[in-house]
Amino acid sequence: MILTVTPNPSLDRTYEVPALERGEVLRATGERMDPGGKGVNVSRAVAAAGHRTVAVVPLGGAPGALVAELLADEGIQVAPVPLKGHTRSNIAVAEPDGTLTKINAPGPRLSPVESEAILSMVGAYSPAADWIACCGSLPRGLGPEWYADLVTRAHGHGSRIALDTSGPSLLAALRARPDVVKPNAEELAEAVGRPLTTLGDAVKAAEELRQAGAGAVLASLGADGQLLxxxxxxxxGYAAVGAVRSNVGAGDASLAGFLAAGGEGPAALAAAVAHGAAAVQLPGSEMPTPSDLDPSAVTVTADIPLDRDLSE
Known part of the structure; x- marks a missing residue:
C-alpha cells in the first residue's frame, strides 16, 4: 500500500474556451472537475496502475466533500482530516493550441490542532504502508519544518518516505533524512542555488542533496528524462514520446510508478520514466493505466552523457 499525504489539496476546475480574451465574457466549450494536489495525483496514478493507496487529505466545506467523492469514484481510500476552512478551488483555462492558464488559490489557514491531526492520521496508517509519499506545497499555518517533523515521525514507525516539495520545505526536510526526494530541474537548481545547464550539473546537484540528507534523488528533467x-x-532514464498533450501531473505519475515498482534501483527508474511518458500523452491530469505504458520505449543506463545540455 502506498500512503500519500497532501497538506494543501484542491478541487480543480478546467474550462475549455476557443480563445482567452481579457475583459470579455467567455463561453466554455467543455469543462471538467478533478481532485487536485501532488499527493492526490500520486494516489490517482497508483490506483490507475491497479495498486492499493490511501490518501491523507485535510478537507473542508463543499469543495472538500467533492474532492473526497471524486477520489472515492477512482477507487482511492480517503483518510480525511476535517478542517474549519474550505478546501481551495483552482481554475484552469485551456485553449485549443494547448495553452493552459491556471489560477491557484492559496487555500485555508490550518490551525495547530489541524496540523497535529494530519500528523496523527499519517501515524495511524504508517504501519500498513510500503511507502509514504508526502507531496506539494504547504498551506498557510504550516511552517517549513512541517515536512521534517512528518519524516521524523514516520521513520519512528519504520516507514519509508518519498518527499516531493521544494524551497525551504525541502531544505528543512533534508535534515530529517527522507528516503527519496523528487525535485524537477527547476527545484533541483533552486535547492543548490545555481543554474543547471547539463546532465552532469544535475547529477552533481543530486549528489549534493544526498550529502545534505536525502537517501536518493529522483530528478524529473522534463523532455530530458529522469535521473536516479x-x-x-x-x-x-529516458523514453521516446509522441505528441505531448498535457504535462499536468506527469511528475506525480512518475513518482507513483517509481514507488509501485519498489522505489529503488534501475527497474524502478524505468517504471517512473514509463509512467511519466504515458502521462504526457494523455489529456488533462488523466493518469495512465497499464495499457497506456510502453516499457519498450524506455532506456535506462549508468553511462550518463554528462555533457548533454538540458533543454529546460
Missing amino acids: VSAAGAFY
Missing part, C-alpha cells in the same frame, strides 16, 4: 542518484550509483 542513490548509494547504488547514478542512472539516467
